[in-house]
Amino acid sequence: MTQATTSPSWERLRDPSFWADWTAAVALVLLIIGFSIASPVFLTLGNIQALLLAAAILVVLTIGQTYVILTGGIDLSVASILTLGSVVLGQAYSRGWGIGVACLLAIVTGTLVGLINGLVIAKGKITDFIVTLGSLSAASGAALVLSNGRPVQIADPFLLRLATGRLGPIGYFVILAAIVAIIAHFVLFHSRFGTHLLATGGDTEAARAMGINTDRIKITAYIISGCLAGIAGVLLTARVGAAEPASNTSFLLNSVAAVVLGGVSLFGGRGTVIGPVVGALLLTALVNGLTLLAVSQFYQPLAVGIVVVLAALLMRYQQ
């Protein structure tokens, strides 16, 4: 979908795999039409700003997940890394180490957990599912240990400005998420690393036969995922105004769901960055719209689940 094909565009529209690639975009458009008819508030500038702000953290997390899934793996630890990063930030801040150092430590912690994930998966030859399930538990445990189970309030002007400030009509969060997405897109399609990542995920043996160090590629993908989860931890702390050791399971499920909605093959080697970003927007819009329509909060996970499974069904047409 990123490469220009020679076939005329109308021919592509009849190709079911085209629709599978663009599941998220099509669904997002339908959802926006539906919600804007049902609720006059949905398409107002204020609501769109709130929606994008709410989506930013998920977008950052989703991009890391996308890189891992493109290698044919999965990172179940992203939400726990986010929590751990947030707690590390809180602890460092409450010890008076300064907000810059605290944020940096949160990101470094996420990166380190990602590195460990990658090393154990690539060098230890253990299934990604098991390794990241383990680090899911270990990272949330570490967050509890570090914080002694107690949240830390953070009223820092820098974090406050990060969460509420905006450039024109666009919030800093949104700008940050957009920058991450643009860089991730360029790295994936315009760098050697990106091509090698797709090759590793698509056919590890072939990539290795061509001399690509597939272990290094996989480890790097988990490092990126961990680093972005750490950044997402900083964003969440800024948004909530506190570092809480509480688990954020919905972030994990939504990040995987957004990747699936975004047309990325769970077998690896095929996908985009834009797709999962749109997937994350779709999931956030779904929750936002249902809230506007005063649908009980309890229905939201149900709706997300149905949308994801429907998307996965559509993906079967992907070639």
Added chain:
Amino acid sequence: MSFNEPIHRSENHRAENEAGNGSSHPDSIPPPFTDDDFLPSEAVRSIPAQPDRANVLLYIDQVSKWFGNVHAITDITIWANRGEITAIVGDNGAGKSTLIKCISGVHGPTAGQVFLDGKPVHFTSPEDARRAGIETVYQTLALCNDLTIWQNLFLNREMVNHWGPLSFLDQRAMRRRSAEMLSRLEVNIPSINARVRRLSGGQRQAVAISRAAGWGSRLVIMDEPTAALGVRETARVEELILRLRDDGLAVLLISHNFDQVMRLSNQIWVMRSGRLVGGRRTQDTSGKELVSMITGAQQEEAL
């Protein structure tokens, strides 16, 4: 050291062969090697030609590869000439794959020496071999289905533009060069932007061969290039192999298809149970003889 020792030995060999040619019965050719441990005598008898210094590109001198106690190949001495197709035939488990892995840098030989262009070479990885101009077309082709043709042709050899410390893929240049690589070998493929997944088996083989031939390589090793192809596609791929030969490359062909080996090759080496059974110039042998050499039935037949 280099070539001197083996070639010297081969010259003796030639003299003895010529002496034997006077006789109508091939069994009367005396074995050129006195060392009985080196090769079984029936095998030695059938080594036909000597490496010709001017044309030989690859010379494998008494290469052995052992995995612990398993002797995968023992004392293999073969060579391949520029501008020729050299076939290696043998039954499953004869050691063909191990031999080509010793040449392509996957394995280091336990004993013996590989010479390329008269110089001893030691490869520690396939990249080493590739840098020296040895390319392998694997049976699996090593193509990534979800990447485009040009991405596969340039996989791990991407062309980049530098922007200070950053580098970006030069997609335009890679597309252009890909089209050149394919057209040089007269490979017809609808679009270099097509994903490999959409190609037929023959087209994939053509892409893999073009990639192997397109990097200034001097030796292309092909492992069963037409095993999975239909009749018409096989013919296309065979044309492609002949074109590589005409371009002056040395081609090392592993094939089970005797018909193909007889049609394409200039030189044939026969392996059995990890040893070299013999070698023939293709015009001097027949499919029937090859079968008997491969199965070891030759002696009985000769009687």
